[in-house]
Amino acid sequence: MYDAPHTTERDVTQTEIKIAAKNVQVYYGDTHAIKDVDVQIEDKTVTAFIGPSGCGKSTFLRTLNRMNDTIDICRVEGDIRIDGEDIYDKRVDPVQLRAKVGMVFQKPNPFPKSIYDNVAYGPRIHGLAKNKTDLDEIVERALKRGAIWNEVKDRLHAPGTGLSGGQQQRLCIARAVATEPEVLLMDEPCSALDPIATSQVEELIDELRKDYSVVIVTHSMQQAARVSQKTAFFHLGNLVEYGETGKIFTNPEDPRTESYITGRIG
């Protein structure tokens, strides 16, 4: 116990690579949306994607759990490995992959079901619970991880759509962690939330880092600076700069990064 600060530090420094992307290209029909992106995302780290609107942050994020497969005109090339396994390999079932790589969306999107059923949705589909008590436990654990358990424990069977925006987003995070993913992708998870709900979600993200590799797209540079350890700056489909968050914000190498964080492009 006496060396607790020491261990935390080791968590950050002694990281292993969770996701390795090499030479990734994404096309929407004829539009070349992602160009030659190479990036290595570490485990138990929060990685922020920043960049002006339309630069391809969401597109790249969605290649990591093959959500782009649901868009007909979208085509992905290159090599993306999670734990060394090529996720675009023919043998990989994208549906299974998405259980392992959870996703939280920009606008909170709870299903029109009860809070309990929202969280139990993933575990039920993937048969994670042996019985009802097991499922109850999974739901409770997920809601606690989502930092929303105390607010909803007395109304688990009320509809999820009846919660406030911030609560809905934390419910969606709880829903995503209920399937026990290894990576959590978040696409501007706070852009529809007020400042108080935002800081609650940010705290939660910091918590989640202990167990997951978190990738977050954000428009707010303050948010990137607050929650992330690594930052990637995208511009016009290119990954311009990638490194320690502190370094990107204080001492960027590329002039485009500097212009963006000082507010000259974006």
Place this chain on the structure above:
Amino acid sequence: MPAYWLFLIVLAIAAVGFVLGRMRALQSAKGDSRALHSLKGYYGWNVALKVLIPALLVLVVWQLAYPLYTNATVAGLIPEASVNDGSSADLVLAEVRRTANGLEAAVASGQIADTQARDTLADPVAMTDSLRSAGQIVTSELTTPILNAAQHYRAMGETGALIRTVVVLLVAFGGLFWGLSDSYKDFRARNTVEQTVKYLLIAAASIAILTTLGIVLSLIGNTIRFFNLYPASEFFGSLTWQPSFGGGSELGIWPLLWGTLYISFVALLVAVPIGLFAAVYLSEYASPKLRAFAKPALEVLAGIPTIVYGLFALLTIGPLLISVFGPDGAGWMTGTRSVMTAGIAMGIMLIPFVSSLSDDIINAVPQAMRDGSYGLGATKSETVKQVVLPAALPGIVGAVLLAASRAIGETMIVVLGAGAAARLSLNPLEAMTTVTTRIVSQLTGDADFASPEALVAFALGMTLFVLTLGLNVFALYIVRTYREQYD
């Protein structure tokens, strides 16, 4: 002057007014159209509308009201004595009108002299003959009172037409001068015209609504007349439907209502699963190309006249059922007409209705909901079953209720497919009859319109109206609350 001539003249005055109004406005601006408040056409329309609307309104009101007035006056002229037993004042009045029209036509074709036609002392027998030989229909021998009434009727028609012409033309010219005196460059012609057009639109909308109200009122009137002749407790309480035009009918609604609901139920059993599955396929699975082709193709089905479905029921579905369940097959079915025959045809008719509404509703489920499900590792079919359909459920229920209300009101298919036997039976292979078919059969044929056997049609119609109105209101309420959920 006949009414259509008058109408054309008013139109002509309006056209002249249009040109004059535009000219006057332009003159007041010294020929510079930029100095006008509105575009110059608006000054013309201002005058034209001021001519047309009041004059045509007066014309229409006159056409509706004056016949009522002449009828009432002439009816007063007919002595009680000339209304025979077994006849009625209405019939005599009809005879008067026929005679008057006969006189008019005979004079117009020159076969009877005008003075002779006006002669109040003319011999009715001779007049009957000369009318007959002039080719005019006269049902019975004329009597002096009827002839005189007819002559009075004719005279009133003539003076009426004269007064009408004068009044309408006066109003039209009044409108013309009113409009022209407005045609000055600072007059806000555009605003006035647009206001007027708005009122015209309101009038059109009110006519549509008032007509509906009128239909309901006429139904209510006749329904009340029916219940004065036949006890409501019998109508709503009796389980037999046995009209006999000689009297002593039993007019219980239940066998008919049962047939209606049973056939509608079979129809929904066919239409709801097929329609819903088609909608799920079209909205969730079909490629955009296929969808662009298949959706309109399915909706074309909705444009087929229901009588065609009726023929299909009678000629195809019935014989098909007979070959399976008939004497040669299972032996449960005797005739081609049955609940199943009509129900299946009606179900086919309702498929596009259900599928098109459900398709819209499924498409209204936000994409974010599907993404959320895919993001958790759900497959397409899990997403459809567990997220999309539950989210769309209230709307789909609404769509089904709307389909049910169409099924209940459907007539032609059941007339041809369901049969005429009123019975309360559970066997779907037996012929049964519905409320709508009975309305048709009670009112066609030569039943006396004042008998309960004919009037019952209105009570049946009213019941149907209340039933479907209730269903529609309920369904629209559900659909609307559902739509608001995602706005």
